[in-house]
Amino acid sequence: MLGGPAGEEFFLSTVEAGETRPLVRFPAGPARGVRTNDGLCVFRGLPYAEPPTGERRWKPPVPRADWHDVRDAAAPGFACIQPPRRAGSIYDGDMPPTxxxxxxxxxxxxxxxxxxxxxxxxxxxxxxxxxxxEPVYDGAALAQRGMVVVSINYRLGIFGYLAHPELSAESPDGVSGNYGLLDQIEALRWVRRNIAAVGGDPDNVTIAGESAGAFSVMCLMAAPSARGLFARAIAQSAYMVSMPSLKEHRYGEEPAEEKGSQLGRALGALDIASLRSMEAQDIANHALQAGFLPIPIVDGHVLPEQLVEAFDHGTQAPVPLLTGFTSGEVRSLRFLMPALPASAGAYEAEIHARYGDLAGQCLALYPAGDMEEAALATLRDALYTWTSVKMAKAQQHLGAATYIYCFDHAYPAAQAADLHAFHGSEMPYIFGTMDRTPPRWPAIPATAGEAALSNAMGEYWSSFARTGVPQASGYAGWPAYLPDGKHVTFAEQPHVASGALEAAFTFHDDVVRRRMAAGDIPWNWNVGIAAPPLPAKVR
Known part of the structure; x- marks a missing residue:
């Protein structure tokens, strides 16, 4: 029997002959899930918002109306509409129908x-x-550590992040785009209202995500409408890149509304009504083919300012944070890398031409001896290391502790594929799903050492969600990053490191500040030999 507030009982007695599946009365309505052999109750495919179809396509989510009949919650719901992944992607795995x-x-x-x-x-x-x-996100192992685990869907691609003048005109707030982010906020509202029905504390919610999920975590920390919906945050491989503004040319980014209008024309749709009449899968496929890269938008309402501005100004949620990155982030994302020069001398000349007075710092951090490794490290640090340390310093300024990790674990199949500690490679260890990775993912061996590392990481993550301090019995204490730059590296086992991140942070922070001051240069993967000439030092 699961208990709710003031001892209210939410599980209903089952009267059907032989029925063993758990039945729970959520405030939203009754649902029958499944009971696992290891003492968990699992409820899948619970709707938190009305279908965003027809006239609701490209509108903020509408809370799902409460239901009265028992909902079968044994299977996951639809995945959101999306194009096929890149051919050969190691991230392409089994999903439900879209x-x-x-x-x-x-x-x-x-x-x-x-x-x-x-x-x-x-x-x-x-x-x-x-x-x-997706199987790699199965929450069972984390739930067995004494948590209620929730995994959400949100609108993707053109459906989640299309801005357009017509859509802004429809909105009472005069904005468009950010529908995927608004979905996440609506899901958190559903959790706050309903999670006590399965024994969760609505006042002790940790939001967590990896890559675009970690970008979403940063956006939720910066979004006024998400304030109070979570108490802690985990951002794995977050990247605080420049974002388009809704209506203005800023930081070298075209206005999001202009990009949306251009996309509509590329898809043969002269207006939003035409887009709403098109078949959803065709829209998703053609949008990607047309070069549309979805990203949250600075609209002055959902997101009042650039993420870096929010964290600089201290307007983000003052919550404890666990954040970090993998040492080989870009090894599985090599399409982000520029073509390498023909020689070490040419590399050094490029760096001097692009970084001016900072060229010495750049070459000290990323020397020409191995240009490929230098390029991989430059992108990793510009996107992920800088973001982790930036967030840590900003949270510390608000009085909220931040804990940083670097996942630097090697295992044979990943090493053989030159994918040492690649982007996302920590996830199966945290979720305890090392046997449920996608088909092309380098296979993780079923050894005691791998299981021990997974156990340690799962314990650190669940302890942080429980108390705000990551701890694992029998392993190193995890100190807050500041004041001395200590963090935890996960190699064969966890160990505490210090100091190694500050030099990279200082260099890339200077670069971003100069680009922001210039006002017409984005900051993303245009670094190293792909960097535009660096503006003069900010005075």
Whole structure:
């Protein structure tokens, strides 16, 4: 029996002969899930918003109306509409069928739970691909550590992040885009209202995500309408790049509304009504082919300012944060890398031409001896290391502790594929799903050492969600990053490191500040030999 507030009982007695599946009365309505052999109750495909179809396509989510009949919650809901992944992608795995009625979530809860911390997972996938129900995100192992785990779907691609003048004109707030982010906020509202029914504490919610999911975590921290919906945050491989503004040319980014109008014309749609009449899968496929890269938008309403501005100004949520990156982030994302020069001398000349007075710092950090490794490290640090340390310093300024990690673990199949600690490679260890990775993912061996590392990481993550301090029995204490730059590196086992991140942070922070001051240069993967000439030092 799961307990709610003031001892209210939410599980209903079952009277059907032989029925063993758990039946729970959520405030939203009754649902019958499944009971696992290891003492968990799992509820899948629970809708938190109405289907964003027809006239609701490209509008903020509408809370799902409460239901009265018992909902079968044994299977996940639709994944959100998305194009096929890149051919040969190691991230391409099994997902449920896609559909526009995809705004649903899955829950894993220990039986007899009461007042447990809640861990809300936001999947990655470049805001284009993925689903909360992918096998690698199965929440069972984390739930067994004494949490209620929730994994959500949100609109992707053109459906999640299209801005357009007509859509802004429809909106009472005069904005458009950010529908995927608004979905996430609506899901958190559903969790706050309903999660006590399965023993979760609505006042102890941790939002967590990797890659685009971590970008989403940063956006939720910066979004005024998400304030109060979570108490802690975990951002894995977050990248605080420049974002388009809704109507203005800023930081070298075209206005999002202009890009949306251009995309509509490229798809042969003269207006939003035409786009709403098109078949959803065709829209998703053609949008990607037309070069549309979805990303949250600075609209002055959902996101009042650039993420870096929010964290500089201290307007983000003052919550404890666990953040970090993998040492080989870009090894599985080599399409982001520029072509390498023909020689070390040419590399050094390029760096001097592009970085001016900072060229010495750049070459000290990323020397020409191995240009490929230098390029990989430059991108990793510009996107991920800088972001982690930036967030840590900003949270510390607000009085909230931040804990940083670097995942630097090697295993044979990844090493053989030159994918040492690649982007996302920590996820199976945290979720305890090393046997449920996508088909092309380098296979993780079923050894005691791999299991021990997974156990340690799962314990650190669940402890942070429970108390705000990551701890694992028998392993190193995890100190807050500041004041001395200490963090945890996960190699063969966890160990504490210090100091190594500051030099990279200082260099890339100077670069970003100069670009921001210039006002017409984005900051993303245009670094190293792909960098535009660096503006003069900010005075």
């Amino acid at each position: 559909g526009e009625d995809c705004l649903s979530l899955d829950i894993w809860a220990p039986e007899d739970a009461s007042g447990l911390p809640v861990f809300v997972w936001i999947h990655g996938g470049s805001f284009i691909w993925g689903a909360g129900s």
